[in-house]
Structures are given as C-alpha cells and as structure tokens.
Amino acid sequence: MMPRPTTLEIDLGAAGANVRAVRRLVGPARKIFAVVKADGYGHGAAEMGAAFVENGADALGVADLGEGLRLRRRGITAPILVYPNSLPDAAPVTMAHGLTPTLVDLDGARAYSEAATTPCDVFVKVDVGLERLGVPAEQAVKVIAAMMELPRLRLAGLCAHPHDAEGRDPAYAEWQLGRFTTVVDELEARGIPVPVRLFAASPFLLKFPQTYLNAVDPGRMLYGITFPGEASPVPLAPTFRALTSRIITVKELVPRERFADKAPFPVTAPMRLGVIPMGSAAGSTGSMPAACSSAAAPCPSCLRRRSSTRGSTSPRCRKPRSGTRWSSSAARVRARSPWPKWRSGTALACTMWPLPWDRA
Template sequence: MGPETHPTWMELDPSALMDNVGEIRRCIGDGVKIIASVKANAYGHGIEPVGRVLSQAGAEMLATGSFAEAVALRDAGVKTPILLLAGALPNALGDVVARGFIPTIYDMDGARAVDNAAKVTAPVFVKVDCGLGRLGIPLDEAPNLLREVASLTNVQLQGLYTHLSFKDSDGMAYARQRLALFYELVTNLRAGGLDIPITQAIASSALIAGWSDGCSAVCPGHILFGLNSLESDMTDDFPYRPALRAVKSRVIQVRNHDTGPVMGSGGYHRSRRERRTAVAPCGLNDGYIPPGPGQDAFVLHRGRELRVVGVSLEHLTVELPDEVACETGDELTIAGGTITLDRLAQWQERRPIDVMLSFSGRLPVVLS
C-alpha cells in the first residue's frame, strides 16, 4: 500500500508482463529479438519496476526516448542493452555513448558526433521514416546515409528500424504498403554488401494482426502492458494481460450531510444523490481526470461500485448509499477489477493510454 501520508498508489502485475513477453515470443518464433519499448515511463507503468521484470523475462533490448529513463534503468541495476529512440541534440550524444546506451541516428551530424565522442567502437541504430511522417531519414536518402555511417571509424552500424503504427483498416493498408518499401531497402542493402545485424519494422499493432516479416527483431510497446493498439472491431483475439493490477487509495474522511446543505444545492451537493460521502486523496494532481459532461464515474469499495461526485486538485469524493459501511482507512479501487482502463477512459472521454500517462510518475508503484 501507499505511505500513510498520502495513501494512493499503483499496483503492477509482474506475471502479466512475463506472460505477455512469452506470448510475443510464441508469435515471433525462434531467432527474432524482442526490443521492448518502455518509452514514456513504460507507458505510464513505472520504468524501473517494468525494466527489471522485462529484463528477467528475457527481452534482448529495452528502448526509450528518454536519456533520464535510460539512466534510471541502469541505476536500478538493469543490465539489458538500452536503445535510445532519439531525443538528444548531436552535442549531447557523447553523454549517451559514455553511459553505454545505443543512440538512434537519422543524419550525419548525429553520426559524426558519435564517431568523435566514442573512445571505442560505439553501436548505433539508424531510423528510417517509411511513411509515418515523424522522425527518421527519408527512404530515398537512407542508402547514402547508411553507407556513410558504416564507413565511420568509431561507429558500428548495429541496427536499422522504422515505425509505422496503425489502429484501423485504412491505417493497416497504408502500413502494409509502406513497410514493403522498408523491406525492399533492407534487401537492396544486403545485395549491395551492407548486411545490418538487427532490422526491425513490426510493433504492437502488426503483432496483434498476426503479421510476420524477415526482420531480426520486433519492438512491441502497448501489448507488453496488455493495451490494445487496434480498434476493438479489428481484434478477434487479444491474448495479452493488463500489467496494471490497480490504482488504489484510502478513505481519509466519511461525511454525513443530514444537516445540509441539501442535495442539488451547490458544490458537490449539486450532483449528490446519497446522504453520505467519502473522500480519498486521489485528485488531478495524482492523475485522476474528472468524467466528461454527462458521464458518471465509479470506484470500487469492497466489490461494490460507488459513484464519483467530485474531483479536485487533491481529492476524490464519492457518495455512499445507506447500506454501505465505510470508515476512514478503507481501500478504494480507482482502477482495477470491474473499473477497467477501458471504462475509465470512456468516462474521461480519452484513450486507455492517456489514462495511464495521466497517472505516470505521480504515484508510488508496487508489484503485487
């Protein structure tokens, strides 16, 4: 549980992470590496505990866009190789190399910075933009860049990757078309004598859809945590378990409003339908977002759902039916059990990943 000074916390299920890695391994078969994406504080779940579990589960590499998160993983004792998914300026790549992280390169400024900073040969990955329109060297410019990078004295061209996420059928068709161009690039490079050890194009959506390719690695993110990156009508079978077991808090006060103000009057009484309320320290500052207009939200108390009547910066207020026995210190489940991330996201009119990132870094994380 969380500390009594602020009893609100997040519980993770390490067995779910282990099982999800195993399911991915079953899908990709032998000889294909898992580059586990733990960007954005492990999708809000906590970079250090997640990194430890994924390392124990046998992920060959961890990937994050944050230098600080990479340092946190090392400080937590994680020895697995760490790929930085870009984010640093060229003049900072010396720090990246000095810590033993693998930088992502997409231009010669970055490649030369690594070459100049490296005391011994430093591995790098090159990212190609094959159609997302975000970060990476354009496909038509990639062959020349890759040959230049491969010619540098202190640089080892260890990996080549791209990313093209999709969530619906239109995005899937586009991704299939554009990824074919990446595969053609890899084939042409090999034919020209440049055989890069690690190549990767497939991520969570493609793995859910059952895709496979001839690359030597995959880079799952969402599915590691039991999050579905596809729209529900595209998913017949989703075998990945939620890594989030629960977000919980404890009641710090129970109130009886028999003496007023009356229901419907003002403040939280405007939406109150019961004579009693309970307050827990889980507000906006903890990552809990109020429900959207016309939406009711709920928490769990001893298996019963209680309606939320107010959310402030620091507190969450729920109403208590007369038959519900509740006292200070009682546990409330903010997310978990019947309060799934999907339901919470629906009430808040957001995506499940948005809900997780709201909680990210704000709560102590415990494995349970």
C-alpha cells in the first residue's frame, strides 16, 4: 500500500551510461568524483551513488556531513568527499565514518588534527573566482603549508569551484585555472605533494577540456542535464523518467457568486476537478500556462495546476476522453490508463524536473 501515491521514477541505467560517457570523455587515468548532493539532485543519493560507483566513479561528492552519513548508513562504502559546509566540531564524526573533509581555514584544520589519532586525509578548497567558500588563491600556499605542519593531517588533494560566468569566456576560465595550478605548483615546489587536483565540474567539463587536470567532479551532467547553449561532447541520457501520481478525489465546481476574481483559477462554467497529491515538496514548481491538446482531437479545456505543499489540481476537462493527453511547456500530464470519466484512482504522469538545478 502506498499512503501517498506520488512517486519519482528514475533510470539507473541512464545514470550508469552517463558515468561511462564521462569516463570516455576524461580518459582512464583521471578520477571521477560523482556528485550526489541535495539527495542526488532529488533522485535519491544512495541509489544514484551506487549506480555511479558500479559504473566507474572513483568517489562521491556530498554537500555536507549529514549527506555523507546517510550514504554510509545506506551501505555506500566508496570514498566520499564532503564539501566545506560543516563546522569544526564535526571532525570526530566525519573521521569515525571514513569521510574525507574539505578544509577552508586553520581553525578547521586544527580541529581535525586534534581529533585524529591516525593520519587523516583532507582536501583543501581554493577560491579561484566564485568568492565563496575556500582559501583565497593568493593566501592558499601559506595557509595550506601551515595546515600541513599540524600533526596527523595529510593533504589528499585540492579542489575548487570555478565561477561559470554567463558569457562563458575562455579567458576567464583560463585565469581561474591558472590561479589554481599556481597554488599546486608552489606547494609541490615546497615539498608538499598534491595527489588530487579537482577543478572541473559539469560546466567546465562540457566546455573546457584543458581544465580536467587529474580529477573531475561532474554533477548535473551525470543526471543527463545540460543548460541552453551547452552541447555535450558525449551522449547523455536523462535519469529522470517521470513524476507519477493518482487522482485522490474528484469534485464538481460551479462559478462563484462572489469574489470570482480572487479564485485561484477561472471557473466560468460548471466543471469537474481532479486533485492529485503533488505539491512543492513533491516537485511541483508552480502554476503552469494554459495549454491543452488531445491525442484524438483538440480539447477546449486548459491545463492548470496550482502548486502548494498540500496538493495540486489536475487538468480539468469538461469531456474527458480515453487517452487524452495534456501538455504545456512546463510539464506533460497524461492518462496512464483509459478512463470513461474522471474518478479517484486515475493514474497520471507528470514529466517535470523535481528540483531547481544548480550549475555543478
């Protein structure tokens, strides 16, 4: 029994194919840190992480300690890099679960040094242009050298989150890359090896091969997502299949006698309304424009869904017909089984992205 008949369908085969495509792109020698932050971009971090590792990813990347712990509890044993979103007092728990922390300052480094009883591998993030978390590139060599003087800390690698400007200027990419590689070169000149140099995420993987270095951390491209204006050098398949639900109740509406202009949608004639349990928590991204078409014949009704955390109204049609298809630029909703009229239990599928995607 499903208490709430709303499910997200994902394609693990596509996830595996995308990792293999990235492997072909970067070659066999580079490490792939597959990003599964934000619960695997809404797909399920453990499921996607397992699929990525099984198909050649060397490690996983998560946004914070909590995400790493959940993966360990789900049985993921692969190396996990925790991006720098944790406080210093997270050091004991991080190490106890075999997670690799990313440091950004000496306070964090001291916390891990004091908590460690054996050598502790750490990454350090260098800020090369995003002006966010990370040791400023100009200070990085001095700060990292001081970190490595602390007992029990061992530098496993450096990482960065380069800024992907809308102009996609190659000169800007080269400038950021140069800031990063300068830090690497100066550290190694001081006798501090940098085993992993992690610089390119999806935007740079798609556009700037010179930024791959010896490791990459793709995010959205592993889920088959590219943005307008981007062209992938390798085929990518969407891992998102459908967001499915069922009509849980049907009600009859008539035009309001008062406050008709305040209604959430126009009701100018009696109509039948189906409600599906799909609000913003389930991935609904807001009201959608009116657009309706039928596989058999044009439908005079419109498609509207109103987002909330409680539920959404389904497409409304005065004369529902078997196999009718509703579509809009935001989503596609269709009958999963023929029905002579709307009724509770009717299955729907809504193909829309479950989360707003970031640029990783």
